[in-house]
Amino acid sequence: MKRKFEITNPDLELSPMTGMTREHYIDLAKFLLEGAFSHVDSMDQHMSFPIVPGKTYPQPNAPEWRYRAADFEALERTFTLAGPLIQIDPDTTIKGINLRDYYSLHFYRAFTPGHPNSIPLPEELPDSNYQFTCEFGGLFKTLLLMPDTIWTHYSEEQKNEMVECISKWAHHRTTQNNWRIFNIVALSFLKKYGYKIDDELLKSHLLWIASYHSGNGWYLEQTYNYYSISLFIVYTTIWNRTFGDEYYPEIAEIIERSAQQLMKSLPSFFGRDGYINMWSRSICYRTWVSGAFPVSFMLKNPELLDPGWARRLCSGSLLQFVTREDFYYNEIPSLGFYGQKEYMVQNYSCAGSPFLMFLPFICLALPEDSPFWTAKENDGLWESLGNDSNKLVLENPGLVLVNHGKTGTSEIIPGKVYYDDPNYSKLSYNTHFPWEDHDPSGGTAMEYCYRSLDPRDLRGDDVNFYLTGLTVDNDALENQKFTISQSMVFNGVIDDVLYRQAIMRKPPNNGVGYILDLAEIAIPGGVIRVDRTRLAFEYEITLGHYGLPHLDGKNAVVKQFEKDNRKVITASIPGRSLALISYRGWDQLESLVHSNRNAEADESTVIFARKKCLDKNPPMELLVTVMLHKMDDSDWTEEELNPIKNIEIEDVTKSYSTLGATITISDSKVFKVDFQDIDGRRRC
Structure with a gap:
């Protein structure tokens, strides 16, 4: 029988939107741990979840330490829920097992060299960085x-037995940027409790x-992503209050x-109902950014x-997931966003x-009289937005x-993306239309997709070095x-128009000949796109809208028509609908399953625009599209379906830039789209 969380006795006076109070957070934490402890038969059995087939670890032929890492990760990340419950009531039990006794025993075993369930010491493995460091953090x-x-539950003798393992991992090699926080936290803990560390490290x-x-409160990770909030802000703020303020006050002040x-921008990442946006890598962590609240x-x-x-x-962000049956796989949160994917x-x-997604449960460490618990729920900015x-x-x-x-939806529009990855590279991410993976056959959701129709590419010649007459390593099938x-x-952003550039091919593969200059005007429920093509040779491109899932096996309903100067295509499923309107530049509008x-x-519909150009020397063009x-x-x-009142195209703008436009929308607001010096304004 499938399980999902249901709120009992919601408090609609204190929490009129969700019904959730502090007691419901406690109920939810226990509910989630009941799923985890369905894989634990006794106090003596260490926590180990069924391995999920596919790309995730440990793989079938993995070394033993990878299995130990997976079990240690299960133990540590479920403690994200168990720790706050123990803090509130040390006698808390799940399925008859006392949580404090269980986690005390199994962390002691993990950190005691020689025990069958102990984790390896760094010197027992090839010199590298390992998942253990992350879990120590x-x-x-x-x-x-x-x-x-x-x-404080351990004896001094037990602590001394564990410290060797803790210290060796705390001092061990780490990776760049966010992983250093894990070493910082472990080293600081040791120092705080009187153990010797390398202070200079x-x-x-x-x-x-x-x-x-x-x-803006952000830190550089691989690119900009949720790690900036969850690790660089949540972990380090806890470090500030418990250690940094006393020992490193200047660095603590930076944090x-x-x-x-x-905090000035944090609420804007969420939908009105608290929905989190599926964006950036590690999406199975889902609500960990809510820990910033x-x-x-x-x-x-x-x-x-x-x-x-x-x-x-x-x-709201927690209820987005825990109330869905498809969220659970083997009684625990699935590896995916909603279901197992x-x-x-x-x-x-x-x-x-995925248990890292329960980072928000640090809220249970706040006192019961904290405003976080006592204030009446409200919709903040949304109440006056109309x-x-x-x-x-x-x-x-x-x-x-x-x-x-x-x-009631919120969108993240990314502008500094360094590689082709659907976690980062889409034109926009919406809280209520989660992203779809790329489809090499075209029509990918919320992406400009490109393929070369240049005969040199299709023959396998290298376009960048065609003057030599040589065929270099250029995969015709891939092209x-x-x-x-x-x-x-x-x-x-200039005069309320957002400018970005999508680089469809990077140098040395003639990158300056494969640019889409993007200009975007936000309107209620959507965006007006005025995008300039700078594609040097024969090409085909598509522009996809958000994907619509086929729920309960029912296809999206697609409608299409042309009127006046517009091509229009719409698609709808119960409770959600999309519209794509082409005003200029596109050959046709289509849909794909x-x-x-x-x-x-498992199936979804995407509506998209398509353009094909077979000119050997294609002109620049403006593509004017509305996505609602x-x-x-x-x-x-x-x-x-007709939000644009007038479009004026200028070959040369008043700023002496090329191919711009003046857009007048239905409420008579006027927007100037001018790509002046756009290449020189790049901020990567």
Whole structure:
């Protein structure tokens, strides 16, 4: 029988939007741990979840330490839920097992060399970085905040037995940027409790971490992503309050200032109902960014967020998942976004990895009289937004956040993307239309897709070196497939128009001949796109809208028509609908059914525009498109499907740039699209 969480006795007076109070958080934590402990038969049995077939670890022929890493990850990440419950009540039991006794025993065994369930020491493995370091960071972040859960439960003799293992991993090699936080947390914990550490190593890690601060509260990771919130802000704020303020106050102040900056934009990442946006890698961690809401009330200025709105968004993000039956696989959170989806996860994850999504449960470490618990829920910004759309520009990470009052959805529009990865490279990410994987046959959701029709590419000649007459390593078959942008460049917002560039091929493969200059105007429930092609040779491109999942096996309903100067295609499923309108530049509008690409269903429909150019020397062109979405079953009106009143194209603009436009929309607002010096405005 499938399980899902249901709120009992919701408190609609204190929490009119979700019904969730502190007691419901406790109920939910116990419910989730009951699923985890369905794989534990007794106090003596260590936690181990069934291995999920596919790309995740451990693979069938993996060394023994990989299996130990997976089990240790399950133990540590479920402690994200167990720790707060133990903090509230040390006598808490799950399926008859006392949580404090269980986790005390099994962490002791993990850290005691020679025990059958102990983790290996670094010197027992080839010199490299390992998953153990990551889990040490997670554990000691929790123990810095809540040491009385298990650490004070050990005898001095037990602590001394464990410290050798803890210290060796705390001092061991780590990777660049965010992983240094794990070493920082473990080293700080040891120092705080009187154990000798390499102070210079700790200081070095701290200076490195501080160096990645980029502004707007964001830190550089592989690119800009949720790790900036969950690790660089949540973990380090806990470190500040429990260690950094006392030992490294100047570095702690860097972290404090960045965290306070982040809080200005944090709520804009969430939909009105608290839905989290499926964006960036490690999406199986889902709600871990919601941990920043309770952390806000640990800052020196705890009044940066409206507490009622903060709890409403935090609760809503959890309910987005835990109330769905398809969220659970083997009684625990699945490896995917909603359900189990192999194409949604990375190979560094294992069955226990998703438990990191319960980072928000650090809220249970807040006192019962914290405003986070006592304030009445509200909808914050959304209450005054009406049908308008609010746009927030984060210049430093190159992110634009749009909250659509008309639909209750929020969008992340990324601008600094360094590689072709659907986790990052899409034109936009929407809280209620999760992304789809790329389809090399074309029509990929929310992407410009490109394929060369240049006969030299199709023959396998190398276009960049064609003057030599030589055929170099150029895969003709690969060139026949559609590819997504190889990188996305942020060029700023000017007069309320967002400018980016999609680089469809990178140098040395003639990168300056494969550019799409993007200009975007946010409108209620959607966007107007005025995009300039700079594609040097024969090509074909598609522009996809969001994907629509086929729920309960039912296809999306697609309608299409032409009227006046427009081509229109719409697609709808119960409760959601999309519209794509072509005003200029596209040959045709189409729809495709994709398999095994959508986050919600095995099949999905994408509506998209297609353009093919067979000129040897194609002209630059402007592609004018409108992309709309709605969250109800109402029919599209004529007014909605014709938001542009007038388009004036200029070969040379008043700024002496080429191929721009003046767009007048239905409410008579006028927008100037001018690509002046766009290449020189690149901010990567």
